[in-house]
Amino acid sequence: MSEQRRSDDLFDSIVMAEERFRGEGYKEGYERGAHRGLQEGRRHGAVHGARLSAEVSFYHGFAVMWQCLLQNHTDPKSRKRMKAVEALLSQLERSPLDNPQSEKLKEDMDKLRAKFRQVCSMLNVPADFRDFFKSAQGTSF
Amino acid sequence: MSWLKSVSFSGEDVFDENADELNLQSREWSSNMKRRVRDGYVDGVDAGEEAALQQGFNLGFREGAAQTVAVSRLKGVVTAIWCWCESQHPENSAKQTVSDLLRQVTEHEESILEDIKRTLENPPPSVSDISEAMEDLGSMPAGGCCGGEKCEKSDCCKEGGKGQTVVPQQSYRSLDSSHSLENKFAVLLQQCTQLVTELGLPLELTAYIESLR
Numbered sequence: 263m264s265e266q267r268r269s270d271d272l273f274d275s276i277v278m279a280e281e282r283f284r285g286e287g288y289k290e291g292y293e294r295g296a297h298r299g300l301q302e303g304r305r306h307g308a309v310h311g312a313r314l315s316a317e318v319s320f321y322h323g324f325a326v327m328w329q330c331l332l333q334n335h336t337d338p339k340s341r342k343r344m345k346a347v348e349a350l351l352s353q354l355e356r357s358p359l360d361n362p363q364s365e366k367l368k369e370d371m372d373k374l375r376a377k378f379r380q381v382c383s384m385l386n387v388p389a390d391f392r393d394f395f396k397s398a399q400g401t402s403f
Numbered sequence: 404m405s406w407l408k409s410v411s412f413s414g415e416d417v418f419d420e421n422a423d424e425l426n427l428q429s430r431e432w433s434s435n436m437k438r439r440v441r442d443g444y445v446d447g448v449d450a451g452e453e454a455a456l457q458q459g460f461n462l463g464f465r466e467g468a469a470q471t472v473a474v475s476r477l478k479g480v481v482t483a484i485w486c487w488c489e490s491q492h493p494e495n496s497a498k499q500t501v502s503d504l505l506r507q508v509t510e511h512e513e514s515i516l517e518d519i520k521r522t523l524e525n526p527p528p529s530v531s532d533i534s535e536a537m538e539d540l541g542s543m544p545a546g547g548c549c550g551g552e553k554c555e556k557s558d559c560c561k562e563g564g565k566g567q568t569v570v571p572q573q574s575y576r577s578l579d580s581s582h583s584l585e586n587k588f589a590v591l592l593q594q595c596t597q598l599v600t601e602l603g604l605p606l607e608l609t610a611y612i613e614s615l616r
Binding site for chain 1: 435439441451452459465481487524
């Protein structure tokens with residue numbers, strides 16, 4: 263019986279040793295993989311963030327310029343245009359690009375694009391020009 | 404006694420067979436354990452990568468987003484100016500100037516986007532990569548410095564004697580490219596401000612353009 267126990271102990275210590283070596287390898291690999299994953303994710307995130315921010319910032323600059331222009335015009339047409347422009351600006355304020363995982367992000371982007379299209383049509387922005395800056399934005403979200 | 408003599412002269416051990424056996428077992432054990440470590444390593448790499456991907460994405464997203472705010476706002480402004488010129492003064496000679504500026508701003512935006520893609524595809528080596536490489540060449544001890552306090556080299560332990568090799572942090576762009584992009588952008592801002600003045604557009608617009616600097 264003591265021989266059985268001895269061989270059990272031996273078996274246990276072999277398994278433990280195997281697990282220990284495996285564990286050490288795992289830890290080292292995990293660190294390496296985490297570093298790689300961070301860099302890879304960072305690259306994709308940067309390209310994505312840059313594109314989305316480019317689009318949103320474009321709307322902002324565009325709206326601010328029109329806001330400056332329209333503020334001194336009091337005729338009804340200008341007032342309507344101003345209202346649309348200001349609605350776009352406040353929507354932009356409500357949609358910060360701080361969390362790419364936010365479910366709200368896609369919804370916000372769709373709303374912003376719709377608002378921008380509306381503002382363009384109210385300002386009689388020529389259709390072919392609209393195509394120009396649509397393609398300059400790259401892929402949509 | 405003759406067997407004793409033959410043993411001493413030949414140098415063989417009477418337990419040779421067992422020694423061989425033990426040696427073989429120990430090598431097998433060693434090879435098994437190495438395999439365990441490797442298997443563990445591979446699994447670890449996969450798990451680590453998966454865990455860090457989203458975190459990396461979120462970090463990169465914010466970093467990338469910050470890069471295009473100024474140039475794209477400028478693009479919006481210039482585009483709006485172009486639209487205004489088109490609606491107010493279709494024959495205006497300034498239209499060509501505006502078109503040119505718009506083209507340049509768009510190109511600038513594209514360079515920034517390209518730069519982002521390129522920089523992270525080829526990251527500069529980290530401090531640990533370099534010191535590992537130096538160790539391999541045998542020119543530096545594991546600490547990554549040539550000799551610590553007693554170091555005579557002027558630029559080696561300059562950094563507070565901590566023994567770190569002087570390697571840039573993982574920066575977004577090389578210093579040169581960063582400088583030239585910034586200069587280019589300053590020129591574009593200047594051109595836009597000039598345009599606003601020439602066209603008699605509201606002064607508030609100038610303030611906004613300045614804020615992009």
